Amino acid sequence: MASAHYNLALQEFWKGTIGDVTAAGTTLKCRLMRTSAYTFAQTHQFASSLPAAIVTDVTLGTKTANGAGADPGCFDAGDAAFLAVPSGAAIDCLAVFKDTGTPATSNLLFYIDGFTVTPNGGDITIQWQNTTPFIAKL
Amino acid sequence: MKVTMIHSAGEYVAGGEYDLPDELSDRFVILGYADGKLSRDYGPDERMDMYDSQQKVSV
Numbered sequence: 657m658a659s660a661h662y663n664l665a666l667q668e669f670w671k672g673t674i675g676d677v678t679a680a681g682t683t684l685k686c687r688l689m690r691t692s693a694y695t696f697a698q699t700h701q702f703a704s705s706l707p708a709a710i711v712t713d714v715t716l717g718t719k720t721a722n723g724a725g726a727d728p729g730c731f732d733a734g735d736a737a738f739l740a741v742p743s744g745a746a747i748d749c750l751a752v753f754k755d756t757g758t759p760a761t762s763n764l765l766f767y768i769d770g771f772t773v774t775p776n777g778g779d780i781t782i783q784w785q786n787t788t789p790f791i792a793k794l
Numbered sequence: 795m796k797v798t799m800i801h802s803a804g805e806y807v808a809g810g811e812y813d814l815p816d817e818l819s820d821r822f823v824i825l826g827y828a829d830g831k832l833s834r835d836y837g838p839d840e841r842m843d844m845y846d847s848q849q850k851v852s853v
Contacts (some may be wrong), residue, residue, distance in 0.1 A: 717799065717808030734808025735801040737827050750853070771853050778847030779825070781801065785852060 661770040661792065664701040669794060674754065674763060677731070678719040683755040685713040686736045686767070686782065688747045691726075698769045703753045703762035710775075711741045714782075715756070716752070732790035736782045739774040748772040750782065766792045797830030806828040 670675035677684055685703075693707040700706075716733040741747070749769040753762045768791075773780055784791045801803075802808040804830045814822070816833035823830050823845050 712804060714802045714804065715807045717802050717810060737801050737803035739804040767853050771851050773849055773851040776847070776849060778849060781848065781850045783850055783852045
């Protein structure tokens, strides 16, 4: 599986019903996962489809919709450091969702894989790329 | 100490300002998660211990 937007999120973007996800009052969270525990599916719409969090989800901040001012359409944010991730099997995918406080209403936005990191009990920092598409591009 | 988060780290969100316990704020500054002042000097061994526990992955 390659990284992808969730189609049901794209539908919400087109309808304008998902709102400004870069707004300060909108909480976007990133969840680390294992592909052994989660299989991406375009039928997934809400965070309730995700497996339980391995470590506390990180809220993205310094959000922009123009790739650090250089590329409209690209979503970017500060890197995400997950603190004291328990040792265990490799972590190899993540999902970003709009958190409402209730998983059953928290829209999944996009899914990223193609990386792997085996937690050693310390922090894991997800470094978003600094060129297009930054974190994700519509 | 007061810090401004550069990255999101745990419950602390990038762009936010937080007044944290010294040990935590120092750790965040040393690891590059936040801008701010250290509460004390840290030796190379102490810093290395922090760096060694940190893993980074580019996506």
